[in-house]
Structure formats: structure tokens, C-alpha cells
Amino acid sequence: MRPGRARAARGVLGELGMIAVGVLFAFPFYVFVSISMKTPAEVADDPLGPPSGLHLDNYTTAWREARLGQALFNSTVVAVISVALLVALGSLAAYTIARRATRLSYATYVLFLLGIMVPLQLGMVPLYQLMRDLNLLQTYTSLIIFNVGSLLPMTVFLYAGFTRALPRAYEESAYVDGAGTLRTFVGIVFPLLRPVTGTVVIISGINVWNEFLTPLLYVGGSAQQTLPVAIFAFRGEFATDWGVIFAGMVLAILPILLVYFLLQKSIIKGFASGLKG
Structure with missing residues (x-):
């Protein structure tokens, strides 16, 4: 040939x-x-085949019976605030670590890396007791604190690697013009971090949105419960109606799937830049 x-x-x-x-x-x-989109009879007869029609009543039942509207609002509040804090704190911490070549900054960076390696399950009981003692159970605050603390090491790792790859010329020009460190970061450095910021938003957003065990422990059974917890409780109520259960799960993943498609171009670029640094 x-x-x-x-x-x-x-x-x-x-x-x-x-x-x-x-x-x-x-x-x-x-x-x-x-x-x-199937009726219970269709699921039992042919679970892998296409539905005979668009049985959209499953979605209506799932939305109404599982109270997915309130759970969707709760998940959105927790995810938006958690991701915003991660972006703000992670980018500032990574900028300081990347631009100050001192032993303290290096030790801090290593400490953040250790946070990636330590399993969160080891601290599950002490964290629950701490939230209970602070009267933060059944509140958004407990989930936000947990999410920010658990995902901050990965956020700093990505931002620090990307920041090290940025040229210092723009920052030095800003310092010559009299700009301070914070103003230089907000006005010059942070806009250059847009690719890795998209990566951070997607990775942390998916983790926060899909988190199940911590919301179950902290806000389970309350009006503040998130979508995974609501779907879990809903499954027990409709254990045999798989069409309704799957409809609720589809409604739960649609928002984060939409965000992923909107930011997908930034994911690989930002993650690869973070690894390179």
C-alpha cells in the first residue's frame, strides 16, 4: 500500500x-x-428502547412532588457564592504565592498542595461537630464554608501555575505609574487569568453542584436542602417509578450542563496552563 x-x-x-x-x-x-420519558410499563418492557412518545408528565411530577424549584434555588445560591469566593480568594492567594519568591510563599504553596492529597472524609466528623457548635447546621453558610475550604487547594494550584506563566512587564509598568498591588492585580492581572478562571468555575461548580454527603449531613430534611439531597429523598418516595426519578435527575443536571457547554473552551486551556506552571 x-x-x-x-x-x-x-x-x-x-x-x-x-x-x-x-x-x-x-x-x-x-x-x-x-x-x-417513559411510563412505568414501558420501562419494565423495554428499558433500553426509545420511548413510544414524549411522556413529559414525568417532569411535571418530579418538579412538583420533589419540590425541585426550592432545591434548585438552594443549589444555585450555594454554588454561586462558593464559586465566587473560590475565584476571589484563590486568585489572590495564588498571585501572592507566584510573585513572591520567598520560603514562606513556597511553604504556603506546599501546604495548599497537601490539602489536595488529604481525603476530606478524615475530617467529616470534626467538621460536623464544629458546624453544630457554631449553630451553622441547616444553613447555607455551613455548605459554603465547607465548599470553599475543600476546593481552595485545587483553585490555588491552577491559578498559581497560570500566573507563573504570565509576563511581568504589564505589572511592572503599572507599578511605575504608581498603582498599588491590589489595583494592579484587579486591573491588569485578573483579566489575563480569564482562561483558568473558566476552568476553576467549571471544576468547582460541578463539585459543589453534585456534592451529596455534606449537604445530606448539614442541611438534609430542611428547607435549605440542595438538589442531590432532594433527589435522594424523592427516590425513596417513588422507588418503582423510574421515569419520574430519571426526569428529576435530568432536571437536576441541566443547569450545570449548560454552564459547562458555555465555558468548555476555557477548561482544557486553563487546566493545561495550570499544569505547565
Whole structure:
């Protein structure tokens, strides 16, 4: 076989392989959505087949019976505040670590890296007791504190790596013009961190949105419970109606899926830059 034809054949095989992988990953999502539009009889007869029609009553029942509106509001409040604090605190801490070549800054960076390696489950009981003693259970504050504390090490790691790759020329020009450190960071450095900020928003947002165990312990059974906890309680009530259960799960993942698609271009670029640094 000629070299040109061999390359073309390899290209076709590579594309077919990528299509096969894409179908493999899309199949669970297809099953997920199709079951959410089926009646209980259809699910029992043919769980993997397409639905006979758009049985959208499952979504109405899930929204009403599981009180997903309130749970969606709770998850949105917790996620937005947590991510905003992570971006603000993580970027400032990483900028200080990256621009000050001292032993203290290096030791602080190592301390943040250790926070990535230590399993959070080791501190689950002491953290619960601390939240209880501070009367923060059944509140948004307990979840926000936990989310910021648990995800800050990864946030600092990504921001620090990206910041080290930025040239110092713009900052030095700002200092010559009389700008202070904070003004230089807000006006010059932070806009340059937009790619990694998108990565931080996606990674931390998905983690906060999908967190189940901590919200179950801190706000389970209250009006402040988040979507995963509401879906868990809802499953026990409709244990045999898989169409309604899957419809509730689809409604729960749609918001974060939309945010992911909007910011997907920033994810790989920002994460790769963080690893490079």
C-alpha cells in the first residue's frame, strides 16, 4: 500500500474510533433521557428502547412532588457564592504565592498542595461537630464554608501555575505609574487569568453542584436542602417509578450542563496552563 493511502486509511480508522468512543459515552445519556420519558410499563418492557412518545408528565411530577424549584434555588445560591469566593480568594492567594519568591510563599504553596492529597472524609466528623457548635447546621453558610475550604487547594494550584506563566512587564509598568498591588492585580492581572478562571468555575461548580454527603449531613430534611439531597429523598418516595426519578435527575443536571457547554473552551486551556506552571 502506498504511503498516502496508508495515511488516509489510518485517518479513517482514527475517525471511526473516535465516533465509536463518542457513541459509547453518549449511550448512557441516551438511556438516561429516554427512561425519563417513559411510563412505568414501558420501562419494565423495554428499558433500553426509545420511548413510544414524549411522556413529559414525568417532569411535571418530579418538579412538583420533589419540590425541585426550592432545591434548585438552594443549589444555585450555594454554588454561586462558593464559586465566587473560590475565584476571589484563590486568585489572590495564588498571585501572592507566584510573585513572591520567598520560603514562606513556597511553604504556603506546599501546604495548599497537601490539602489536595488529604481525603476530606478524615475530617467529616470534626467538621460536623464544629458546624453544630457554631449553630451553622441547616444553613447555607455551613455548605459554603465547607465548599470553599475543600476546593481552595485545587483553585490555588491552577491559578498559581497560570500566573507563573504570565509576563511581568504589564505589572511592572503599572507599578511605575504608581498603582498599588491590589489595583494592579484587579486591573491588569485578573483579566489575563480569564482562561483558568473558566476552568476553576467549571471544576468547582460541578463539585459543589453534585456534592451529596455534606449537604445530606448539614442541611438534609430542611428547607435549605440542595438538589442531590432532594433527589435522594424523592427516590425513596417513588422507588418503582423510574421515569419520574430519571426526569428529576435530568432536571437536576441541566443547569450545570449548560454552564459547562458555555465555558468548555476555557477548561482544557486553563487546566493545561495550570499544569505547565
